[in-house]
Amino acid sequence: MSTDLEQFYQIFFEEAGELLEEMEIRLLELNIAAPDPEDLNAIFRVAHSIKGGAGTFGFTDMTELTHVLESLLDKLRKDELELRSEMIDTFLRARDILVNQLNEHRGEGSADAAEVAAIISELKALSAGEVADEEDASTSVSSMPQTASSPETVSVNEEVIPYRIEFNCADLSKPVMDKLLSDLAQQGQLEVISDPADEAVCILRLATAESEEDIWESLAFLVDPAHLSIGVDEQPKQPIVEQAKAEQIPVSSEQQEAVSPDDKVPTSALTQKTQIASKPPSSSQRKSAASHTGSSSSESSSIRVSVEKVDQMINLVGELVITQAMLAQTASQIDPVIFEKLLNGLNQLERNTRDLQEAVMSIRMMPISFVFSRFPRVVRDVASKLNKQVELKTIGEGTELDKGLIEKITDPLTHLVRNSLDHGIETPEKRKALGKPAHGTITLRASHQGGSVVIEVMDDGAGLNRKKILEKARSRGLPISEDISDRDIWMLIFEAGFSTAEVVTDVSGRGVGMDVVKRNIEGLGGRIEIDSMIGKGTKISIRLPLTLAILDGLSVSVGDQLFIIPLTYITESLKPAEADIRTIRGQGRVVQVRGEYLPVIALHEIFNLEPVVKNMHEGILVILDAEGSKAAMFVDALVGQHQVVIKSLESNYRRVAGVSGATIMGDGSVALILDAVGLVNVVKRKITHAA
Amino acid sequence: MLLTQTQDADATTSEATSAIQELSCDEFLIFRLGKEEYGIEILKVQEIRGYDTITHIANAPEFIKGVINLRGVIVPIIDMRIKFNLGTAHYDQFTVVIILNLSGRIIGVVVDGVSDVIHLNMEQLRPAPEFGGVIDTEYIIGLGTLEERMLILVDIEKLMSSSEMGLLEQADK
Numbered sequence: 097m098s099t100d101l102e103q104f105y106q107i108f109f110e111e112a113g114e115l116l117e118e119m120e121i122r123l124l125e126l127n128i129a130a131p132d133p134e135d136l137n138a139i140f141r142v143a144h145s146i147k148g149g150a151g152t153f154g155f156t157d158m159t160e161l162t163h164v165l166e167s168l169l170d171k172l173r174k175d176e177l178e179l180r181s182e183m184i185d186t187f188l189r190a191r192d193i194l195v196n197q198l199n200e201h202r203g204e205g206s207a208d209a210a211e212v213a214a215i216i217s218e219l220k221a222l223s224a225g226e227v228a229d230e231e232d233a234s235t236s237v238s239s240m241p242q243t244a245s246s247p248e249t250v251s252v253n254e255e256v257i258p259y260r261i262e263f264n265c266a267d268l269s270k271p272v273m274d275k276l277l278s279d280l281a282q283q284g285q286l287e288v289i290s291d292p293a294d295e296a297v298c299i300l301r302l303a304t305a306e307s308e309e310d311i312w313e314s315l316a317f318l319v320d321p322a323h324l325s326i327g328v329d330e331q332p333k334q335p336i337v338e339q340a341k342a343e344q345i346p347v348s349s350e351q352q353e354a355v356s357p358d359d360k361v362p363t364s365a366l367t368q369k370t371q372i373a374s375k376p377p378s379s380s381q382r383k384s385a386a387s388h389t390g391s392s393s394s395e396s397s398s399i400r401v402s403v404e405k406v407d408q409m410i411n412l413v414g415e416l417v418i419t420q421a422m423l424a425q426t427a428s429q430i431d432p433v434i435f436e437k438l439l440n441g442l443n444q445l446e447r448n449t450r451d452l453q454e455a456v457m458s459i460r461m462m463p464i465s466f467v468f469s470r471f472p473r474v475v476r477d478v479a480s481k482l483n484k485q486v487e488l489k490t491i492g493e494g495t496e497l498d499k500g501l502i503e504k505i506t507d508p509l510t511h512l513v514r515n516s517l518d519h520g521i522e523t524p525e526k527r528k529a530l531g532k533p534a535h536g537t538i539t540l541r542a543s544h545q546g547g548s549v550v551i552e553v554m555d556d557g558a559g560l561n562r563k564k565i566l567e568k569a570r571s572r573g574l575p576i577s578e579d580i581s582d583r584d585i586w587m588l589i590f591e592a593g594f595s596t597a598e599v600v601t602d603v604s605g606r607g608v609g610m611d612v613v614k615r616n617i618e619g620l621g622g623r624i625e626i627d628s629m630i631g632k633g634t635k636i637s638i639r640l641p642l643t644l645a646i647l648d649g650l651s652v653s654v655g656d657q658l659f660i661i662p663l664t665y666i667t668e669s670l671k672p673a674e675a676d677i678r679t680i681r682g683q684g685r686v687v688q689v690r691g692e693y694l695p696v697i698a699l700h701e702i703f704n705l706e707p708v709v710k711n712m713h714e715g716i717l718v719i720l721d722a723e724g725s726k727a728a729m730f731v732d733a734l735v736g737q738h739q740v741v742i743k744s745l746e747s748n749y750r751r752v753a754g755v756s757g758a759t760i761m762g763d764g765s766v767a768l769i770l771d772a773v774g775l776v777n778v779v780k781r782k783i784t785h786a787a
Numbered sequence: 788m789l790l791t792q793t794q795d796a797d798a799t800t801s802e803a804t805s806a807i808q809e810l811s812c813d814e815f816l817i818f819r820l821g822k823e824e825y826g827i828e829i830l831k832v833q834e835i836r837g838y839d840t841i842t843h844i845a846n847a848p849e850f851i852k853g854v855i856n857l858r859g860v861i862v863p864i865i866d867m868r869i870k871f872n873l874g875t876a877h878y879d880q881f882t883v884v885i886i887l888n889l890s891g892r893i894i895g896v897v898v899d900g901v902s903d904v905i906h907l908n909m910e911q912l913r914p915a916p917e918f919g920g921v922i923d924t925e926y927i928i929g930l931g932t933l934e935e936r937m938l939i940l941v942d943i944e945k946l947m948s949s950s951e952m953g954l955l956e957q958a959d960k
Contacts, residue, residue, distance in 0.1 A: 415859040657843065703845035748893045749854065749863040752844055758854060758861045766842035766856045 105201075108149045110400075112198055115142045117469075119191050124472040128181050136173035139187075143169055146194065157212065158197050164216050165190050168223040183222055188473070190215050261300040403499070406459050413449075413456045414741045420449045421762035457646075458496070464542045464551070465493035467506050471513055475538060478517045485524050485535035486517060495542035497549045501640055504620055505551070508613040512553045512636055513538060515610070520557030520634055530631065532556065548622075549642060554635045560586055560628040586626035590614040618773075621647060621664055649740050649759075651767065652718065652731040655705035658767040660740055660759060661729070665772035667719045669734060674713040684779075687717060687728045694719065695779045697729045702754055702775070708732045722773040725780050729770075742769065754778070814906050815931070817938060818885065818898040821873035825898075826905070826931060826938045831887050835901055838882040855895065857886065865947075866897040873899075889944045896943075905938075907931045912940070 119142045122135055143166045150158035165187070171177040193215055196207035277286065277300075285303040427435070427442050468490045479486040497505075521527075521536035528534055539554040565585050569576050574588070590610045617624050622640040641647065641664070649660035650669075676688040677696070685696040696717070700707035709715035709732045717728040740759035745752060745768075756771035815826035841853040841864055850870040854861050864884060868876045876897075884895045915927040926946040931938035 411859060418856075418859065703843075705843075705845075743859070743861045745854065745861055748861060749844075752847070754845065758842075760856045760859065760861075764856055765840050766854050766861060768842065768844070 105153060108153055109198060109202055112146050112149055113195075115146055116191055116195055116198070118142055120188065120473060121469060123184055123187050123191070124476065126179070126184060128179055128184065131172070131179045133173060136169065136179075140166065140169040140173055155197070155201055157207070158194060158201075161190060161194060161197070161212060161216060164219045164223070168219050171223060177223070186215065186218055186222060190219060258301055258303045261302055401459075403460075406456075410456055410460065413453050417449050417453055417741075418760050418762070418764060420445055422764050425763055460499050461496035461642075462499050462502050463493060464495045464497060464502065464549075465490075466502055467509060468493050468540055468542070470506070470510075471540060474510060474513055475517065478514055479521075482518060483523065484517065484521050486521055487535050487537045489537060489539040490541075491539065492542040495544060495549060497640065497642055501549075501620060504616065505638070505640065508616045508638070509540075509551065509553065511609050511613050513540070516553055516555040516557065516634065516636075520555035520559075522558055544642075545639070549640045551638045551640065552635055553638075554633060556633040559630040559632055559634055560589070560626070561630060565589065582628075583626070586628055589626070590624070621662065623664055646739050647742050647759075647769065648737070649769065650718070650737050651735040651761075652699075652716070652729075653708075653733050653735050654699045654703065654731050655707050657703070657705060658735060658761065658765075659699065659731075660738070660767050660769040661718060661720070662756075662769065662772060663737070665720045665722050667721045667726070669716055669718040671715075672713050672717050672728075674711075677712050685712075687712075689717075689719060689728065692726070694726050694728045697727050697775050697779045699729055699731050699770075702778075720772050720776055722776040725776050727776040727779050729775070740767075740769070813908065814904055815938065815940060816885070816904050817902045818883070819900045819902060820867055820871055820898055823873060824902070824936060824938050826907075826940045827885075827887070827943045829904055831889060831943055833886045833888040833893065836884050836886060836895075837880065838878050838884050838897060852897065857893065857895070860893060862886065862893050862895050864895040864897060868897065868899060887943060887947070889947055892947075894947055905931075905933055907933070907938075915939075 119139055122139045122142070126132075126135055126139075143162045147159055147162035147166060150156075150162065168177070168183070172179055172183075193207060193212055196205060197212070199205040200207045277288070287301040287303075288299075423442060424446060427439060430438075432439055471490070472488055475486055475488040516538050521538070522530070522532075524534040527536065537556050539552070541552045541554065543550050562582065562585055565588055566576060566578075566580075569585075569588050574591075576588075590613070614624055617638055617640070620640055622638055625637045625639070626634065627637070628634040647660070648663040650663055650666055651658050651660050653659075670689070672687050672689075677685060678688070678693070679685050685698075686693040687696050688694075696712070697720075698712075699705070707715070712730055716731050716734055718731060718734075720727050720729055738761075740761075742757045743759055745755060745758045752768075754771055754775050755768045756774070757769045758766050759769055761767050814829040816829050816832050817824055817826050819825075839855070841855055843853040844851065844863075847853070850866050852864040852866050854863050856862075866876055867873075878897075881900070882897060883899075883901050884897055885901065886893060886895050911932050913930045913932065915929055926942050926949070928940040928942050931940055
């Protein structure tokens with residue numbers, strides 16, 4: 097029967113994961129001096145839900161820890177204890193351990209048993225700290241959310257409300273059912289109205305002090321919420337039970353015959369007729385469903401879909417767009433007077449496909465808050481380790497970008513934030529001495545700018561020291577002139593092994609990382625820029641394309657072929673003067689652009705094509721800047737700027753040197769996307785070889 | 788009958804026989820290259836289409852004509868006539884491209900023409916004889932006989948994944 101439970105495991109893992117994330121966010125938001133009772137309640141509910149779920153599946157280690165956590169939280173929210181900042185630290189650690197435990201049950205990673213024991217005793221100590229007489233609360237297994245003391249006091253202190261619980265138990269196995277009933281029995285006085293053993297619909301009456309929401313939570317892991325209804329049973333207790341027993345049996349058996357468990361209409365109609373409940377169950381059912389929707393709107397307003405399905409849809413829409421473009425091109429050649437209706441239809445098709453494409457692309461889009469939400473924790477941990485006071489501000493969390501990018505941007509951003517914390521923000525003493533507020537500020541800002549997303553990491557710290565970087569660069573033997581621009585100097589910190597930190601800490605300073613950050617961002621088709629002012633702070637901006645699947649490109653023609661150059665690598669394009677083109681030893685050619693000699697990549701030579709334009713000064717040079725090295729690419733003509741859908745060449749063929757992928761143009765033909773970095777490096781090697 | 792033949796045949800032909808026995812189906816698509824008739828397993832064929840605009844790929848071997856857009860998928864096109872040095876490689880509206888699906892990889896091959904799909908029994912199959920031909924016998928499953936016709940059955944997957952084609956990494960079997 098374990099397989100029955102296993103199919104719910106995945107749901108529990110996902111939900112518990114989300115709950116733990118919520119817990120972290122809430123914990124970090126807590127104002128220690130004056131905690132919002134609503135926040136404390138929310139954290140308590142999260143712990144309680146995890147405990148309920150873990151208990152149901154027999155993950156006793158998680159139940160144990162959440163239970164202790166819950167006891168402490170309960171005292172906090174009832175003002176029996178005062179919130180202290182070390183409690184937050186302990187809670188955060190407990191949360192991390194819960195994450196480890198969850199991963200362990202998932203079969204990935206493991207939780208350290210000693211650590212678990214340590215945190216439990218720490219939580220117990222905190223909880224026992226000021227209220228000694230409450231010690232029994234931490235040992236009572238089923239602590240009530242409303243009452244901290246033992247269940248006997250429930251009826252005295254709290255109003256006991258009789259609930260009527262109806263759900264479809266046809267697909268629940270006997271062990272699951274027994275477990276569920278025993279869980280409910282712990283929460284209050286339980287009566288089974290219709291026997292779950294042989295009925296498709298299980299009707300229970302539960303007299304408890306818990307709220308409707310709590311009952312939902314304890315059932316939701318096991319019972320399909322669509323077939324679950326909880327309502328307040330307002331009738332006096334004793335007579336109903338008998339009446340219900342008498343009346344419910346034909347109803348349920350009728351429903352069994354009807355097979356469809358979804359069909360609740362006969363039940364409600366009959367129960368209404370027999371006047372069992374003063375409120376018709378159908379309306380209470382609807383009401384409770386509505387209230388549940390309200391309490392967790394994110395759950396019901398979104399669905400989980402696998403990424404493959406979305407990608408497949410994006411591919412199909414991409415094809416539709418291409419087909420539409422082909423139709424439009426064909427239609428442009430026909431007589432607009434005779435085929436007016438056809439052309440109108442095509443115009444409409446174009447509009448609709450564009451809307452459809454936008455809508456489909458937006459499915460993969462996620463708000464950047466998914467990345468930003470992890471930084472409060474990072475900043476908190478690192479700042480306390482470094483004894484710095486840092487405030488984190490986030491702006492534009494709603495900015496959306498592709499899911500693939502979101503996943504890949506997290507590590508580089510974390511690195512930049514840690515760097516700002518370590519090198520940027522000064523210690524409180526130093527800051528005060530400089531006349532700055534003691535606590536530094538790190539700002540994360542995301543915004544859309546044209547077709548790209550810009551993410552900025554700003555700090556009001558020391559800023560980059562030009563002199564120090566210059567010295568460091570010289571000591572490493574980099575040939576750098578005195579009048580190099582600030583911007584070029586800042587870019588030096590992205591060189592491998594470059595660190596100006598005097599002390600190597602475990603946070604940063606080893607000079608590894610910034611080069612990786614730059615490489616990762618360029619790998620995503622993005623660019624990175626630094627602005628800095630000594631004593632004022634540093635701003636690092638990352639510019640990323642909106643998605644990985646679409647690229648902004650310039651199409652160029654060479655002979656009869658079209659090539660796409662990614663726009664991010666292009667700095668300018670120009671028509672050279674004949675005198676500007678020189679050769680080196682008669683082999684490599686260079687072109688002089690504003691005093692700089694750039695190697696020339698002749699695209700037709702690399703791709704063995706017959707160019708239309710043979711003389712370089714008659715064609716166009718596109719100046720590329722790829723990972724710091726510049727080169728000029730010689731092409732016949734510029735064709736236009738497009739957003740192209742990147743298609744893999746390797747999936748059916750193999751890697752081709754100088755080509756990073758392919759795309760399909762409006763007329764259905766294939767154009768190759770040039771690998772600017774690869775081409776520039778090849779030419780650079782050739783020139784150095786020749787010289 | 789086939790088995791007795793195998794016993795006194797040399798190592799290469801016994802390999803070829805085992806290739807015959809490994810065949811996943813016994814229906815073949817027959818295509819022409821010059822005057823010769825070749826067969827490939829029908830299950831490897833995805834579709835047959837005409838030859839249209841191709842984007843050339845730099846520095847690829849001559850027989851790799853380039854890539855086409857097959858409903859949004861980039862598919863490389865190989866001209867078998869150039870590869871096997873058979874027939875004349877000219878392209879018109881009658882030029883045929885067979886789109887193959889080899890373990891998920893999609894490849895198009897240009898041939899002179901496609902004639903029919905035939906069913907061959909085990910008795911109609913012969914191991915390939917050892918001789919230096921335009922095509923290495925390593926890539927021949929065997930020879931099929933149908934009335935007066937001789938059909939050369941090609942192990943297209945092995946051929947396409949061979950290093951001399953330089954087309955793809957060793958396909959997962």
